[in-house]
Amino acid sequence: MGASDTPPFLHDAIWQERIFNGDWIAADGGSHAIVEPATGELLGRCGAANAADVARAAGAARAAQRAWAATDYKQRAQVFRKAAALLEQHQEALATWIARETGGIMPKAQVELREALAHLHEAAAMLTQPKGQLLASQEDQFSIARRVPHGVVGVISPFNFPLILSIRSIAPALAVGNAVVHKPDLQTPISGGVIIARLFEEAGLPKGVLQVLPGGAEAGEALCANPDIAMVSFTGSTAIGRRVAEVAGRTLKKVSLELGGKNSLVVLDDADPDIAAANVAWGAYLHQGQICMAAGRILLQRGIAEAVTSRLLEKAGRLPVGDPMSGTVALGPLINVRQVQRLHAIVTDSVAAGATLLAGGSHEGQFYRPTVLTDVRPGMRCFEEELFGPVASITVFDTDEEAIALASATEGCLALGVISPSVTRALRIVNRVPCGHAHVNDQTVLAEAHAPFGGSGSSGNGGRHGGPADWDEFSQWQWLTIKSEAPQYPF
Structure with a gap:
């Protein structure tokens, strides 16, 4: 320097x-x-x-x-x-x-x-x-x-x-x-x-x-x-x-x-789509997704899924990627080539298994584009594995019980977020999903020096x-x- x-x-x-x-x-x-x-x-x-x-x-x-x-x-x-x-x-x-x-x-x-x-x-x-x-x-x-x-x-x-x-x-x-x-x-x-x-x-x-x-x-x-x-x-x-x-x-x-772990951000159908999409983008894309409590599963209730996804696509399309020292980008590079190769393999394998790629899924060197995957189901790599890259992996659910089951289907979870104006409804989900820390009306990437932080299970x-x-x-x-x-x- x-x-x-x-x-x-x-x-x-x-x-x-x-x-x-x-x-x-x-x-x-x-x-x-x-x-x-x-x-x-x-x-x-x-x-x-x-x-x-x-x-x-x-x-x-x-x-x-x-x-x-x-x-x-x-x-x-x-x-x-x-x-x-x-x-x-x-x-x-x-x-x-x-x-x-x-x-x-x-x-x-x-x-x-x-x-x-x-x-x-x-x-x-x-x-x-x-x-x-x-x-x-x-x-x-x-x-x-x-x-x-x-x-x-x-x-x-x-x-x-x-x-x-x-x-x-x-x-x-x-x-x-x-x-x-x-x-x-x-x-x-x-x-x-x-x-x-x-x-x-x-x-x-x-x-x-x-x-x-x-x-x-x-x-x-x-x-x-x-x-x-x-x-x-x-x-x-x-x-x-x-x-x-x-x-x-x-x-x-x-x-x-x-x-590491698989963290879920749950968006219920009574949420504001604009606020929900902002939380999804922040939780999935901040620091290129290279955060242990990044939102690795985006769980959208069917009634709001289309509205949130369309807004997320707009955000993914206009988030600039490049040298962070330029001062003009939102996402920098992944840490090394090996990490890029691993992430890209997860994305391509998931698409081959039936996921739909709506944005991103490509890279120039170590710069990976903000990616949106929909039609994601349990068993796909993007649903099961920690991504550590800028990928929003979207799964649609119908009932609150289904959201609980999807969020709980992991060996380890650091963080859980639930977006809904109904705090009581959100707490019912939070109280039934094992996790290290949980946030009602916020995304998953949160930490403060005075608050206990850690994971559950294999996290x-x-x-x-x-x-x-x-x-x-x-x-x-x-x-x-x-x-x-x-x-x-x-x-």
Whole structure:
């Protein structure tokens, strides 16, 4: 990107071909090219960690953790406030990095920065929240249930919203007294790793408490297997999540999984067609559909289906696709060629199985056109599989009971949306569809730093991020009793 548009704390000379352990050091695993998905331009080279790098990082994090946990809570809170101030100070330049590295439009990058800022403020607030309960006990003693850190938490984050999906685990894990070993995706190591490392470095986090190691499968496997790491927080695909749980289980780690899934947006026949179509387009097309809670199934009641579909077609036809840095497009590129090929195969296989292609279904390089598929039925790939691309897959239903059955026909669901002016009617559907979070009169792509977020079924293992859930995930209960003097036992 060049030094002229790079803030000093993110200057190339600091992080290029390096990983972070409190200092910036060369990685045993070498380095990795960072390629801008919209242009193919080389943005730089990050350090690429291997198993040996992970082993050293985990040991160093474990050695640093106890002193960090014993640090006065006011000092720890100040670290997060300083990091937040730095993020605000440099947000314009950081937004450019995020947009170029992820292929997202600038408003998407700005959302990442705002939400990351919120997570930092929430982490600072955790330091003054109650972290235990006073239990019933004898009159002359105290019995206390208190939350204590796990020790070292491993974090593995994906490419789509790398800053948010990294910092939402890193910040609360650090806040409650853990050290963190973090492996961002090699496709987005700056947005998902380097930015965070520099924020905490400049904010005064003690050396060793945060280790940032971009890496591939070898590093991820090593992180999950390492005995110095007590917990793994993973965000990514269901297939890899199963592997994470398998490897981490050998050392009895706690594992928090936020995985892919099939989310439904239900539009009832009493909805406003214009509002419904806007919700469908946003839920299906935002950030090219590369969002874990994107609306992968659009369920339209028959009485309103034609009206909503016609409006959606108009939107799909006029949403510009191209380089997000131009400032004139709504959709950027998919993250890589492999993702384009997978998405296009789902679309073409679904059409061959009887779905009707009304818009899109084509691409130039990694730029996939906003797509509308109708006549979609259970069993088709676009109905069953997570799309992770800009495809509105429409299934028409007749009764509310049918909508419940269609929305529930999945192994895992992160989010559910129901659009209807009848809140009572919408709630009847929400209350009967298993999902991680549900929204009446909104689409599915929603998240806030203070709200518990996670999936059900194969979309997660019951773990949550955000608000009160952060205490549940990143600390564990300890029972403490205090007596004025030791009792005399009969033995």
